[in-house]
Structure formats: structure tokens, C-alpha cells
Amino acid sequence: MIGFPPKGNSVKEKVLNNIIDKIQYLELAPGEIINENSFEGDIGASRTPRREAMMLLEMEGLVNIYPQKGTYVALIDLKLIREIIYLRLTLETKIFTELAEMKTPVMQYVEKFLLIQELSAKNNDFVEFVKNDYLFHRELFKLAGHIEVWNIIEGKLIHCTRFRVLGWKTVREEFNLMLSEHKKISESIESGNIESLKSVLESHHDYNLKRYADILIKNNPEFFTRQS
Numbered sequence: 001m002i003g004f005p006p007k008g009n010s011v012k013e014k015v016l017n018n019i020i021d022k023i024q025y026l027e028l029a030p031g032e033i034i035n036e037n038s039f040e041g042d043i044g045a046s047r048t049p050r051r052e053a054m055m056l057l058e059m060e061g062l063v064n065i066y067p068q069k070g071t072y073v074a075l076i077d078l079k080l081i082r083e084i085i086y087l088r089l090t091l092e093t094k095i096f097t098e099l100a101e102m103k104t105p106v107m108q109y110v111e112k113f114l115l116i117q118e119l120s121a122k123n124n125d126f127v128e129f130v131k132n133d134y135l136f137h138r139e140l141f142k143l144a145g146h147i148e149v150w151n152i153i154e155g156k157l158i159h160c161t162r163f164r165v166l167g168w169k170t171v172r173e174e175f176n177l178m179l180s181e182h183k184k185i186s187e188s189i190e191s192g193n194i195e196s197l198k199s200v201l202e203s204h205h206d207y208n209l210k211r212y213a214d215i216l217i218k219n220n221p222e223f224f225t226r227q228s
Helices: 011-024 038-043 047-059 078-101 107-122 126-143 147-154 157-170 174-191 194-205 213-219
Strands: 063-066 070-073
Touching: 011 047, 011 157, 047 063, 078 126, 078 147, 078 157, 078 174, 078 194, 107 126, 107 174, 126 147, 126 157, 126 174, 157 174, 157 213, 174 194
Parallel strands: none
Antiparallel strands: 063 070
8 A cells, every 4th residue: 555654463553554545546436335344354454443534634634424324535636636746746846946956866766666657557556656656766766865755755645646546547648658757857866867857747746736626627537626
């Protein structure tokens, strides 16, 4: 599971990770009711850890709990996603520029993630692509000495993941575009080309959600909050 603390092996954490993966990879669609009993057979969870996990998810804005009605997957909030992307873009521009100023040889550290992404793109494997996308960025934060900054923002990425996976299911060429941008980021850092780095980061993070927000809202209006 990528992008949500806490991580561990307790029953509550297993339930939490299980539900998070179903939410962020759209196995549970936005607005869908969650049958909590269905997770009991998967990992042997009793009612208490299931309810604790749901309460944590509600605090993170991933589910909505309605007494006497049930628990529903939260709708996609584009305003929140834009704010998360803005934060990532601001941080990555600063941190990756530090790497570029030193012409840090990053490719040897991130190449494995790019290779897995390339294979995932060929197989239309959203899960592996997303996981290695985040591992790619995490490694660059680590190389810059800012792994704790990544750990701070990591928990919010699930909101963005849902939007991205929905987008990739609609616009399949996004796989190759994202992969090419990852390669360009690495090349710009290694060559010390800061202007190129800033340009590709602006495109990569798509702060204004220009690539496919409109078509996703048109095709799946029930998945988004009204303010979207």
C-alpha cells in the first residue's frame, strides 16, 4: 500500500490498507456504499478494528459515515486535488532544483522504477504503474536528503491517485506521457538543466488539471463533488 500512514501488521492496519487500496485504485467507486462485513472474510477482522479503520478514513476525507444509513466512499474533490498538486509542485521544484544544481547522477537509483513503469504501461497495469511512480519521486526526495518531507505529503496522495487512475482508464496514452516525463526529469537533473526541469515539472503535475478533468466530469459526473 502506497501513500497512507500508519503501516504495520495489526488487524486494524491490515483492514485500513485493504480498504485504501480498494478506494485508491477504484475497486470501490466514488459514492459506492462499503459493505464492512466483506472485509471480515479477507483478513479475519472483527467489528472493532473495522470501525476504527473507517473512522480514520473518514478523518482523511476518504469515506463518509452516515449513522443508520451506512459508510460510503467519498466523492472526488478536485479543489482538494489541486491544492495537493500545488504543494507537490512547489516542493519538488525546490528540492529537485537542489539535485540539478549538483548534477546529481540520479538515473542509477531510479532506473528500476522506470523499467517497471514501462512494463506496466504495456500491460495497462494501473496499480504497478502508480506504485512505481510514487517510488520514483520518493527516491529523488531521499537523494536530496528530504525523505521526511515526502513522508509528510505521502498520506494525501490517495486523493490524487483516484483521479489519475480514472483518467488513465479514459486516456490510455497518459501512461507513456508520464513515463517520458519521468525520464526527462531525471535527464534534466543529471545535466543540471534547471529551466528544462521546471518546465517538465509544470507539465508533469498539471496543477490546473487541464489534461482530462473536463472529460472525466462529463463521463462520470456522479464521481465528483458539486464544487468540482
